[in-house]
Amino acid sequence: MLALGVFAQGTSAVVSSGTPFLLPALTERGMSLATAGLLVAMPMVGMVFALIPWGYVVDRVGEHKVLVTGCALMCVAAAAAATVTNYVALGILLLAAGLGAASTNSASGRVIAGWFPPEQRGLAMGIRQSAQPLGVAIAALTVPTIAAAHGFSTAMLVPAIMGGLAAVGCLVGIVDPPRPALTTTERPANPYRGDSTLWRIHGVSVLLVIPQATVWTFALLWLHRDAGLSLPVAGVLVTATQFLGAAARIGAGMWSDRVGSRLRPLRTVAVAAVVAMVALAVTAGLHWWWMALPVLAAASAITVADNGLAFTAVAEIAGPFWSGRGLGVQNTGQHLAMAAVAPLFGALITAAGFPAAFLAAAVTAAAAVPLVPRDRQH
Template structure:
C-alpha cells in the first residue's frame, strides 16, 4: 500500500508527498479550467436568448440550449478515446494535449458570434476538455492510497463545480455587457494557465510492468458492478445539469434578477458543491465504502429537486433560491464517489477506458438536458422541469450496487 507520507519513485525521480499534493492541485485546476469551458456556453444562454432589439441574438430557448450543448457533445464523443490514450501514453501527455485543444477551441469561439460557428468552436473545446476527465482522475488514483483516495478524489472533483462557479461569476455578466467573444476569454485563459502548470508539475504515476497489461482481465466481464455504477451516474446527472444549465436563467427570467447578481448566486452554489464532494469523499473513506454514500446522495437529490420544483412553481422565491443552492450541492456530491469506485474496480490497465465510459454515459445524458429542459420549461415552466428532473434519482437508488461493492483497502 502506498503511503502519502513516504516518497516514491517515478521516471527516475523521487516524488515527495508535497509533490503528490501539488499534482492533485494542478490536476484539479486543469479539471476546473475545462469545466469552465464546457459550461460557459450554458451561461451564454441569456445573451443568446435576449431579443435582437435589446442587443442580444434573439434565439429561441431550445435553440440556444442546443448551441450550448455542443461542448458537451464534443466532450462525450471523445471521452473513451482519451481514456484509451491515457492507458497507452500516460496521464501527463493526455492532459497537456487536451488542454491545448480546449484552449484552441475557446479562442476560436471568441472570434465569432454566428450560432453555427460558435457551436463548432464549442464542439472542439469540448473534445479537448474530455482529456482531463480520465487523466486527472488517474493521477489521483495512481498517487494516493485507497484509504485517502476518497478525500483526494473529492478534492479533485471540486474542479468541476469550481470551474462552473468561475464561469457563472463571469461569463453571463461579461456577455451581457461586452458580448459573447470577450466572455469566452475567461475560460480560455484559465485553460492556457492550467496547461502550463500541468507541464511543470504533473508526472505519470507508477504502474505495473507493461507485460501485465496483456493479462489484465476485462472487468466488465466479471460482474455488473461497473455497468450499474455507470447507469446510476447517468440518472443522477439529469438534476445536476438541469440546475446548472437553467438555474441562472430561472433567476433572471422568472425572478427578474440581473445576470451579474444571478451569476454570483450560481457561483456560490458551486462552492457549496465543492464542499459536498469533499465531504462525500471523506465519508466514503471513513466507511470504507463508495456506494453507500452514493445511494444516500441519490435519496437527497430526489428530495431537494422535488422541493425546488414545488417552491419554484408556487413562487416562494426565498425558499426556492435556498433549495437551488442546496440542490446544486447535493446533485454533484456523487460524482467523486462513482469516479473513485470505477477506477478502483477497473484497475491500472482498464481504468482509463472505464473512466471514459463513465463520463461518456454522464455526458451523453448531459448533452440532451439543455434542449429537452428548454422545451419543458417553454411548455410547463421551471418548477415542473426541476421536479421532473428529481424523479430520476429515485430510479438511481435501485441501481447503486451496494451489495456488489468490495471493501476499500
C-alpha cells in the same frame, strides 16, 4: 499532482458547463431557448465523442501527454471562438473545445487515483471533483457579465486563458503515477466481463447527472426570469451555490474514506437528490421565493455530491490498466445526458415552466436509487 489535476479539471468545467451561462445573451438576441440550448450544449457533445478515446490513450501512453495536449486544444479552440460571430462557426469551435476538455476527465482522475492510497483517495478525489463546481462558479461569475457587456464571443477568452495556463502547468508539473509491470504475454483482466457492478455505477451516474445538469443549466435563467433577480445578482447567487457543491464533494469523499465504502454513501446521496429536486419543484411552482432560494442552494450541493463517489469507485474497481477506459465510459454517459438536458429541458420549460423541469429531474434521481450496487464482498 492534486493541484494541477484540480486546475485542469476546473478549466474543463468552464468549457463544458460554463457555456450555458451564455443563454441570457443568446436568447435576448431573439434566439429560441431550444436553439440556444443546442448551441451551448456543443462542448458536451464534443466531450461525448472524445471521452472513451482519450481514456484509451491514457491507458496506453499515460496521463502527462494527454493532459498537455487536451488543455492546449481547449486554449486554441476557445481563443478562436472569441474571434467569430457566426453561430455555426461558434458551434464548431465549441465542439472542438469540448474535444479537448474531455482529456482531463480520465487523465486527471487517473493521476490522483494513482498517487493517493485508498484511505486518502476518497478525500483526494473529492477535492479533484470539486473542480467542476468551482469551474462552474468561475464561469457564473465571469461569463454572463462579460457576455452582456462585450458579447458572447469575448466571454470565451475566459476558458482560453485558463486552458493555456493549464497546458503549461501540466507540461511542467504532471508526473505519470507508477503502474505495476506486465509481461509481454500478460493481458490485464477486463473488469466488465462477468460483473455488472461497473455498468450499474455508470447507469446511476447518468440518471443522477440529470438533476445536476438541470440546476446548473437553468438556475441562472430561472432566477432572472421567474424570481426577478438581475443577472449580476443571480450570477453571484449561482456562484455561491457552486462553492457549496465543491464542499459537498469534498465532504462526500471524506465520508466514504471514513466508512470504507463509496457505494453506501452514493445510495444516500441519490435519495437526498430526489427530496431536494421535489422540494425545488414545489417551492418554485408556488413562488415561495423565501424557501425556493435556500432549496436551490441545497439542491446545488446535493446533486453534485455523488460524482466523486462514483468516479472513485470506477477507478478502484477498473484497476490501473482499465481505469482510463472505465472513467471514459463513466463520463461519456454523464456528458451525453448533460448535453441532452439543455435542448430537451429547455423545450419542457418553454411548454410547462421551470417547476415541471425540476420535477422531471427528481423522477430520474428516483430511478437511480435501486440501481446503486452493493459493496463487493471480500
